[in-house]
Amino acid sequence: MATLVLTVAGGALGGPVGAALGAALGRTVDREWLSDAGTRTGPRLTDLAVQTSSYGTQIPRLFGTMRVAGTVIWSTDLIESSSTTDGGKGQPDTTRYSYSASFAVLLSARRIRTVRRIWADGKLLRGAAGDLKSRCAALRIHDGGEAQAPDPLIASLETTGRTPAHRGSAYVVFEALQLADFGNRIPSLTFEVEADAGAVDLGSIAGDVSDGAICGTADFGLAGFSAYGSDMRGVITRLSDATGSWFVRDGGAVRWMRGPGEAAVLTDPGARPAGERGDATRRSIAAASSAADRVLVRHYDPARDYQAGVQQAVRHRCGAHRTEQIELPAVLGAVEARTLAEMALARADLGRERRRVALDWTKIDILPGSRVRLSGEPGQWHVAGWSLEAMTLILDLVRIAPPEPVAAATSGRVAAAPDLTIGATVLAPFELPLVRDELYATPQLAIVAAGQGAGWRSAALLLDDGAAGAWRPIGATALPAVIGTVANVPGTAPSALEDRRTAFEVELLHERMALTQADTDALDGGGNLALAGDELLQFAEAEQIGPRRWRLRRLWRGRRGTEHATGRQKAGDRFALLSADTVKLVGTDLSTLGRDVSVQASGVGDSKGPVEAVARIDGRSLLPPGPVHLRWRQSGEGDVVLTWARRSRLGWRWIDGADVPLGEEAERYLVSLRRGDGRSSEIEVGGPSHTIPAVERPAEPFTVAVRQIGAHGRSLPASTTIA
Template identity: 25%
Template sequence: MSTQQILGVVGGVVGAFFGYPQLGFVVGSLVGGLLTPGEKTEGPRVDDLKVQVSTYGAGIPILYGTERIGGNVVWSTDKIEIAETTGGKGGGPENTTYRYYVHMGIVLCETPRDGSIVSIVEIFQDGKLIYDARSGIPIGSALASSENPNAYFVLYQGHADQLPDPGEEAWMGGPGSVPAYRGVVRIRMNAIECPGGRVPQFSFVLSTSSSASVEKLQIATVPKVSNEGVFAYVGIDQTLHISERESAGVYKLYQTTVGSGYSKEGATITLPARGDACVPIIGMPVTDTAVCRPAGDYSGLVSDFYAHPKWLERIDMSTGVASHLLDYEGSDANHVFRSGTGLSVAYDSLDGYFAAATVEAVSGGNVYAANPIIFRDGVVTPVADAIPGGTTLPIAIYGGVLAVLNDRGGNYYVRKYSAETLALIEEIQGPSSVGAVDTVSSALRFDATGLFAWVYLSGGAALYSVSDAGWVLLCASANNAIGQKEVSRPTTFYNGGDSMIIGPSDQTDRAYDLIRFNAVSLNSVRVKDIIADQCERAGETRFDVSDIPDTDTLIGFKLQNPASARSNVDPLLTAYAAYIVDEDGLIKFKKYQDIVSEATIVYDELGQAEDGAEPADAMPLNRAQEIDLPRSVSVSYIEPAIDYQTAAEKEVRQITEAAEDLIVELPIATSSDHAKQVAAMILFAKWRAQNTRSFKTSRKYAFLSPGDGVTVEYPRGTFRLWRITSMTDTGALCEFNVEPGDAELYMQTAVGATGYVGQDVAPLAPPTELAIVDGPIMQDADNNAGLYAAMEGYAAGWPGAELRVGDTEAALEPVGTVNNEAVIGFTETALGDFSPNVVDEINLLTVNIGNGSLASITRDVLINGRSNVAVVGVNGRLEVIKFQRAGSLGAGRYILSGLLRGLRGTEWATGTHQVNDRFVLMGVEGTLRPNFDVGSLGQSKIYKAVTKGRRADGVATQTYANTGEGLRPFSPVDLRKSISSNNITLTWGRRSRMSDSVLTTGAIPLGESVERYDVAIYSDGAFATIKRVISAYGATAVYTSADQIADFGANQTTLFVRVYQLSDAVGRGHELQATI
């Protein structure tokens, strides 16, 4: 006697719910014998580990599609302690803090057997999403992801040619000291910070079924103004957009700082009259930018390309100050460069070299390339190697290597030269070029990440990585519109390894775009492919999955621990209503909904009995108790929309006396609709199985198998489709147990929950604008050798910033943080001169403060309060003012009126103002005053304002030498003279930088260690020649008759005098100048 029934699936998902033949039908059958090993194993579970562990003997997950994995730490350093000491200078307290880091390697999953690539889709640190490579994410998240993990995560695929990680070898003793970990996908994580000494928990969404796609996202737009040339310095989250406009021979540079969702107008720079248009200096940092202004000679632009000395000057875009770079006179066409926009200038941020190259069209239509020149510290050297004929313009230089983009013979070439020896290092041939015009519109970027070329091809613009190995295409559609760049004005672009940022030219498209050329698009996995792979892993080739449709797909399926193939495929059979039969020597996987009748059994063939036995009932009913059936079925599954966490869908029977609630774990990443349909299918199947029947027939139907459909006539005259659940062949009769064969039960159309929201990578906080104010102190508590540092964000959502100061960038130390913003802007009009001590109702001042706001105050508050105090100008000519009225013009622009001028001893600066002066609203909001040693005055220091939550290494620095203006005494006032016996006595009034005690004591504080003055006597009203300096220790000095005769030859009735109060720290203060 043989029995075919359900064996070994009591704990299995499908067997428990449906009771159908699944993986173990009979002892010794193909399914039971070949897919089910003898040892005890467990199949996948919904709560399989999602954070990394470090466990010996842990299973290596098998991944199909896209799922979240924690991984197993297989290599790690001890915690690396880094001490940071701050303070201790000038007698201040010294504070040492410790930070801890760790390097580690994590095995994530098995390398796919077909050799395909596993990609990282998302990375979570302590449950927070920190990296997202998916397509369709917000622009802020895309920019943050582009900056975040690439520097310290390395993914190894574990293929047969995988080599050991060099960092691990270095730590463990050299080559051969660590394995290559072939056969597993592994991530190497470098310098992971351990807050409080705790190693953070990481989890990763991986995919074996992803594909790279190109995605274009708009970052921000800039205004279009006619008659302008455009270039830019582009960074990952901050770009300086520069428009150059010429009117009546006057060139002006208009700045706009562009970032994610913001576009902030900056100061306008008016260029000197001489010279020609500007070009960008490729390689300059975004916030330390300078442009290069070329010309034929100092008298203006010349038409002769080969004659006259050429010169270049560097214009600092933060201050507008121009500094001369070089003079150069070429001897022939190989050793010259052209003034104007046909020039490319580059800067080596690592080694300090500059380079310049050009193109020039001469009569006859021929295009000649002038060899580049390299210069540093005033030494100018041309590259002697003759560049082959063609077009040369875009250049870049980094680490002492000059890269030149050359076009000849219909191909692009990159030629590399040593900046030190000028020798040609190599030439690397690239793709086919389009033409000379398109070549000069191309661009190079050269930095620590490598050399990249943005070039025009016949099909549009493309981005390449260029190395010794050749040109590697990164993106074939890196902005197809040629109008995005201006001919003969190469710009910079940003490349982050899997994305780039490119900006506009002077055409109609005025957008800055992030082009993600490795955005991950996730693809589904066919269920039949997973089943086939599991069969092959079990050593079984006699299987057939052709009845599982291609439309049965899932998002992800993870096998965390070793288990039998039978256990592994159980959840798939449940989720997709499939079953297995042993048929024709094959293991066949079939769908319940595809049931067909294999035979028709008429009523008279039912109720068969062996000889001598009583005839059996035709088709007896077996009915389960309602109380034993489920009231509801809840299916838990992996929901991709909520970061691959567990979600649940529930189906409830509305009217029933049953009390059981059935919970089903479905460890599959799928949709809520699918999970809902599975819940409905299981609930209906359980209730349908309440009524089963059995019957006996002759051995005529011995060919039938469990799972087959059979049409039975019962009662007489009624034919119905049934499914065989088990069958026993006694040798004389066949006994069948059956249940209704309703195919519609397995084709549910239920709709699951919606509105799931997962995490987005937190957008990078806006960068910080830093304004260094080296001016008079605003309160007595600031009486030190420091200066003011005002900070504000470039856009909304700014969380505050930390100021770091040091003698070198490597020695930067934090000196304080701010949580609120200052108000920083620039003037659009020049503030006119005016005398202090009365309210200036004549001059108006228009300022642009971007996102900030200003408010008006009353006249009483203007006179007696501390509101609306601002500095106007630049360091070296700052005036402190107060304003009563602030009239808004919209878009961050205000007209200020009702001004108090020359406050805090700055009356000397009232007539020094220009358009585009700095405007800073002074107060406690967003402002720090780092203190320094008096001995450091005059020495350059580096300042860096780091937005909270941002990496400090991505922030540009400012360099400034503190002049100690806050310690400089104010000028004396009210100079008078009296004459007695031809001796002239000079007296004056003393002013103080200190003021807090005036109202309480009536005395003006000295503010210095001792009261001292220098009185300089000049020869005439030109105040150029000093006749005598009289030292005084009080507010009076005597110019004796003898000294007058010695200095002038006669006693004087009119004196030309300057009086200075002296400071021990900075020497002379501001002068009182008078003719008396």
Template identity: 40%
Template sequence: MATLILTTVGTLIGGPIGGGIGALIGRSIDGEIFGAGSREGPRLEELAVSTSTYGQAVGRHYGRMRSAGTVIWATDFKEQSETSGGKGKPKVTTYSYSVSFAVALASRPIEGLGRIWADGNLLRGAAGDLKSNGILRIYEGHGDQPVDPLLSAALGAQCPANRGMAYAVFEDLELADFGNRIPALTFEIFAGEASELASDLAIQTGATATPDAIPQGLEGFSHTNGTLLQVFDLLSEFHQLAPQQQILPLNIAPAGTSQAEPIMLPSAIAASESEFGERDGTQLTKRGTPRRATSVRYYDIDRDYQAGVQSSNGRASNVGERAVDFPAALSAANAQRLAQRVSLRRSAKAERMMWRIAELDPELGPGRLVRLPDTSGIWQIDAWEWRDTGIELELSRFQYPQAAQGGSDSGAVWTPPDRAAATTVLRAFELPWDGTGSSDTPQIYAAVSAGPGRWAGANLSLSQNGVLSEIAFAPAVKAVVGQTISDLPPSSALMLEGDAELLVELLDPEMLLTSTDVAGLAAGANRLLIGDEIVQFLNAEEQSAGQWRLSGLLRGRGGTEEIAQLNQSAGTAITLLNGRVFDVPLTSFDPQTDQLAALGVGDEHPVLANFEGAGSTRKPLTPVHPRSSFDAQGAWHLCWTRRARGAWNWPDEVEAPLVEQAENYQIGIGPVSSPLIEWHSVEPLVSLDAAQMADISASYSGLDIWVRQTGSHARSDALRLAIVP
């Protein structure tokens, strides 16, 4: 059931940044056009946490910014359980949770999203890849955007398309990476060019603005709360603006840009009234306060939009500084340049002049630059009033923008790594029975892994004729896999080969191999599946990143001694058989035609793997210890020792368990697949009398005689008993 109250999606930085169109020079723009508002205006809100609070404003973003957004719809948590273990191992049930929700991002169209942060780490990288399982759909807020299918299914006919509002929909976002809770999210929003800010705000009132009406170096801005008056008033703090009232509609531009030269005012006229200026029609006032440094708080683009502070004198201090909140995306150098500009402008505007003239000049008006007779400098008209005694002008000292002195940078900062999603590597294989669970059930395993980079696990499925049937989810624990980079020569697999060495290369340099001792080998440590052979190693020495030298090899483990007698060339796949190998719960499949499939976040298509070592779980082990002898009557007696699947300890003076339903052996001469002559026995021996021996010797002298155990499901490899005399 959908619930509309969800207050757990938050922000690390950013959020509402304010304003609307504001007065560029105080009273110079009619309040009827722009509306009134307090001087507090837009502010940085780095600690703001977005919620689904009713009535919360959705910002208008320009350029590139980082914002939390507002949750507008969400589902209840979806719980999934996964049981692992069995086959003699304890069963463990783990639970995972996912949730679907929608977040409003902007109340004007955007161009798209960049990175997304979750609890300060990247949930979505710059390449657009999600770091956790789930589906992300982005709606840019255009007038023709469709209804989201998930919201439509949940809300029905009342579901809005939210046209004019950009929003994002997360479908089944897995929460395992966030402690099974919804993380605090913030979004990198791309909304055109920051230069669109002034013209877009101005057009809401029927005015226009020139592209240079914003401070140089501004890369992003957001308008969420406050009035239009406050936004333009704030912009004018950094980049003095003036209305061009001689042009209709009203146009807003940097002060002085429309004038070739400042206008020379006529001499002031005297009047008996003293409410404006002195009796001679002029009055100069200075605040007289010492110039103080100005600091600017902003969003630093080089620090992932975290809040930064730059001072006009290059030394940040809380003592005696006048701080200005400028909720915009800037570099540190540009922020310091703006701080210096504000400091100079505030110092200049502390000097004000009252000036009365006799006639109204159409060229004079708020925002125009003028010179005064017998007075140095350039002045700007802040306001004027037409009275019966003349035209009364309020002026302030004007300074053209100056280049910033010195420089600044953002300093050292930690940013979360944006590791691209690694593609899944899959190996599926069957292993000899380990003695746990049923001896009749194939033990299928999957080595699910990935190379360098971020990997969030993968869904496993059985592929039958191209149709996928989901089996389980392999968690984000990379199996230790790779390949040999030297040949593995044949071995008798009879004893520990202390001088034997093998060079291997692991798929991810962060994967590790460790050394052990003889007791560790006896306990089953360091088992490495090389092709179809299981090898144990004593020593592991890293030669370079990802490359290792293994020495002290114990070959042909787990009944794979026949494979150990073959040469395995460089490039053979290897897998460390430890707890990172995934136990695949398969009951009915055809290992000859079916495949295992894996699909992770970084995989465009399912990764397929054939089943290796098919039948090895239920294949009997090859008998050992062949013995032959002749008695006094010329009879030939052949015997051997039985081995059993899963009975790896093989204690002294205890016969190996049978495991199979019955004890049965095939004895033959000639090719194992098509013997020239064969016998069967229900015990580990066979006897041939003198007459039989005479016939056998006459026909098969010099050929091998061998034995295979016949099990419940398959036959073992053959053991060579002797050569026919």
């Protein structure tokens, strides 16, 4: 820092000498802000890491764009809520408790533009698009303007007239934030705050924190900075030390200076000696070991979601083994931080050389902090010491480092919290076909769901099946499913052979959804089972042919008794990949058979209200599958002998080669005969065969249909035409 020493004998000064001294006195560096006497404590990076709620905590002044923790300044107690889920017929109800809280977090002691992303316990709570990842009734941002009104929630819960507006300070209010995602406690929050648009010059920062005492442009911008702590002089000192800046009094203001610029040329060292040998100029160079050979710059790295980064510069010098560490609570990219370290290392090297110059007192207008050049020598110097002794002006000069070239650097491997949009819930309810080897007593409603964005995780569900006469809660959805729509009709194919002709295409809900391959063993174990329209099918090959479009090949068609739906799909029908962890199964009342039931979902991304979908209950989860291998032959007497194979709701994999379990109260079939003239007849039989006597056989071709009779109704028919 520049110093001023006056040693003048005699009384009051007057005339031109007095005027010059008065000007010098008026233009010395302002000691209130820039004196180096004592220790100045600037902000540290760790000050921004942990959210606090302590009384008297210092609130930072934010510049540019920063990530800060903030201070909780108001909160409610935890609010408990309970919900009871109907367990269904024969099952107990389940009561679950959840907790929420409302609170306010103070962010900046100066006005801001907005709040961007928010992290909770290190995970994104609010994305770059402004979408909340957890349920919250409202999030309000108060920018700290002078016309700022009290928050309506705080005002409604506090004594009338006692709610502060916090004008001049920016804060956010969370209203009824659900805490289930955070262990039923208020999480540790950090905020990406945009205080100013674009980078902010160091001179502007210094001017703000000094309340206008410092002005000027430093030609060095920061993407973000936190002026933190009670000692604002320490903030300015840290900025000037880190960037190689200094200050000079210019008229009535203190101006920020940095790097080479307009400089006065010293051509005449004067007549008075400055050195011990009578020289007018004295030069000194400190030992190489006195300067740092390694400089570390710790900073906030935007490429690492503003987490702390470190860049270093190293110059190996003989005898030098000293490391200088610069902690700068500023947002710097890796390249900027590395360049700053290289500049600091260059200043440390050049700073070993000092000059003391003695000038005639008439040069008194060369100010402390001014740039100067020595005639006949390259480079520039700045005046670090200024004294007037016995009418001789003595200047202590320090070299000014030229700008360093931009250094190459990288932020390293970054594992940022994913910012996945949640989007609205997409719901696909349907009565579950015979997927599991279980006998159900009531219709089974399957619910698969996902979101329009890849960040969707779950939604709360309500069911209206007409049994209770109102909506009833049925818990939450299962894990996100892979769902979409049928893009082209796959055509018909036999269910007993692998379909290698069809190229079946589907359009998935969003680009982050994917399908995988499956070998024969995986398919035999139930892998890659999907519902396309009303057909259950499996696929061995899946090829992505567009951002959301997939082509499926090597298909196993008409699985689990759905061969009747093969080839009946149309473009736009639902497609859902089924697995145990993505299907929620809900039992409905028997009275729903033949009727529609409604399902309602409400998730974090459903800002427009709950999503509702309807499913038809036709009994496919209760009815036996239709018979197969229906054949006929004619006996020697002209009788028609019908035979078929029974199928069951159990034993689909047919592991031991024996007959599958019956799965019904009794084995019964309804055989229907329809003549060409429209007349029909029916007969119930107790086994997988039936004979039509020759005397009852119609003369013209006729159709025979066989249905298995189950406990809750008849199966789909197996049919054949007899000529």
